[in-house]
Amino acid sequence: MDINRDKNTESGGSCCPPPQPAGMPLKFVSSSLSRPLVSDLREKYDCVTGSVESLAGAVPRVSTAWSSSDRLGAFRSRIGAYRMRYTIPPGLYAVGEPTKGSDVFVTANYKLSFDHLRRALKGINGWILVLDTKSINVWCAAGKGTFGTEELISRIESTKLDKIVEHRRIIVPQLGAVGVNAATVKKRTRFRVEFGPVRADDISGFVENNYKATTEMRKIRFGMRDRVVLTPMEINPAMKKFPQFALIVLLIFGIQPSGILFQDALWGGLPFILLGLLAVFTGAFLTPALLPYVPFRSFAVKGWIVGIFAVYLLVDHLHYIPTMDSYLKAVAYIFFPMMSSYIALQFTGSTTYTGMSGVKKELKLGVPVYIVAATVSFIVTIFHKLVVWGVI
Amino acid sequence: MKYLADVTTIEYNADKCTGCGRCIEVCPHGVFDMNGKKAFITDKDLCMECGACANNCEFEAISVDYGVGCAAAVINSMISGGEPACGCSGDDGGSSSGACC
CATH class of the missing domain: 3.40.50.11600 (Rossmann fold)
Structure with a gap:
């Protein structure tokens, strides 16, 4: 049963009752x-x-x-x-x-x-x-x-x-x-x-x-079936923001000293877009589905564990992405498990057992970590570009 | 499944308890049980702070800072400064409180 997601209709104040005529109950x-x-x-x-x-x-x-x-x-x-x-x-x-x-x-x-x-x-x-x-x-x-x-x-x-x-x-x-x-x-x-x-x-x-x-x-x-039926409403909101993410990735990889190159954007950016899709899948589907089997009680930690496992599988085990240098590999390991973690944390809104105090604690500890991880990922990516361009 | 340990705000005052058993009836996680003529808390960490027990305890023996355990609602309240409230409609990400009158 949805707890927190099956909610609101209130767009445009449709929930407001019409003004009551005086004396009319x-x-x-x-x-x-x-x-x-x-x-x-x-x-x-x-x-x-x-x-x-x-x-x-x-x-x-x-x-x-x-x-x-x-x-x-x-x-x-x-x-x-x-x-x-x-x-x-x-x-x-x-x-x-x-x-x-x-x-x-x-x-x-x-x-x-x-x-x-x-x-x-x-x-x-x-x-x-x-x-x-x-x-x-x-x-x-x-x-x-x-x-x-x-x-x-x-x-x-x-x-x-x-x-x-x-x-x-x-x-x-x-x-x-x-x-x-x-x-x-x-x-x-x-x-x-x-x-x-x-x-x-x-x-x-x-x-x-x-x-x-x-x-x-x-x-x-809150069995497996109860959890899985809720996952479409985890995947949909995450995928709605995905085009912006993909655009930023393509832009970062496309920028060259000579301008924005389509070829570089595509070949450099595609592995990261793929990893992004993987993070959505692990955070919004796999973590909720496997919830009791993933260690630790924190949703942020659960999402991170499933995320890093998936990144390892794709990058180092299957060698699915051959074009990564060590800078980009570091970014893959820092950024995408964090993305999976953040998305998994959103599932607290759909569970039947997470309380507000716990969610506040997770966010208080988690948000600074997410910000640092995103910043470090960005800086390392810039480093990678400078190395490729021969600047350093 | 249990959520984080030692975070729940539930408080139970046995002195005020009359042993009516309403809390046991309404709690979806079996946080309360009876011990003779009084209720007692079985495991605090099972509590999800929904507030059903405190709402229905006629003798004010239970208090809990109840609210939604939802990351999106808590993030929205951090940004807007209001109380965390269900507000995500699924397609606009939610506007926390305030949208409704």
Whole structure:
């Protein structure tokens, strides 16, 4: 599960609620004006299959199966900015044939979160309460406060949940606890928050276990598959900056006393561009994928180790780059493992276990090292050029 | 998997603990466990400072300087001077805090 990357939609202030007319409560605005009709929802979302009557009106019913467009949406959300607009309107939904006694499950309006929940509710008759988290998953939104106490309370009120169900229990995903204060929700709505399991897949087990999550259900996992699905969002940002890097490399190698020579730029620069691509691969893919198997806890150190191993393999083991003198070799060994290290450090934003204090410590120690390494690499490259030109 | 040792800011005050068990319920890393009628910290280094426990402890027995453990957010906050906040949308590298009202 993405923690920190599946985030923000806020470009151009779209998150700002419209100014409230005096005396008009938020719940009125959200329930009566912005809640789409079931027929409109059916047209737009193929997971909406019909409606269920309740004491508070018609509630859209959703299927627990994923269609091909759900799978495509999940894939597109994993690889890019599509995630920012992959939403389902907030409000109440039904699965199966829910009654006044059925459970209420709370989730975010990021459609991937919603889809995971409804798929996990297969065979269960229940209600789904979707909070407005601006297209952000539960954990990230809870950290930002959008999946929070106030939003949950106002959504309970605007959907008239107290009329729809007789009991006073709502099941909130455990990772929502960062934003939801259960005691306040109880005080203001009389609904008791039960924090459910971390993973939606465990919900049926949780319900069967009399609404008690086992220790295993409470812990977040971060297996190889969980890590690898996050790597496209590590590789994409790194590759976006790559053209600038390549241009600088070509420029440095192309500059000759007689001007900028295309041939020199290409033949001198290509090995370094190749090493740059390798650093992106080791920092953004290999280090995250092999995370627990790379020694040391620091992400910067992990990235550096994988990086220097890759540089050694390419430069000295396979002798893939025959044209390097000892100056350039030194640059290869200084610069590219550091680049891999820096990129690997960015993965802290996607993990499920790195805390802010640790990241601050890594950066405090790491940033000066990165700056020194980049400066030394530049100076040694200049030396190499001066030697080639016969100046020294 | 554990992150760096001895860096977490989590503090637990056993005197204030009533043994309700909420912290055990909300922690995704099993940082807390029960010892009779009080909670106790099993391993501080497991804590990722998400703040779920402190947010839900009615008796203020837990405090933690919570925030996002994300290098991009921390770098942005170093540059802009704000608190580290999720702000990377994946395509613009993020603008830390401030973009949202």
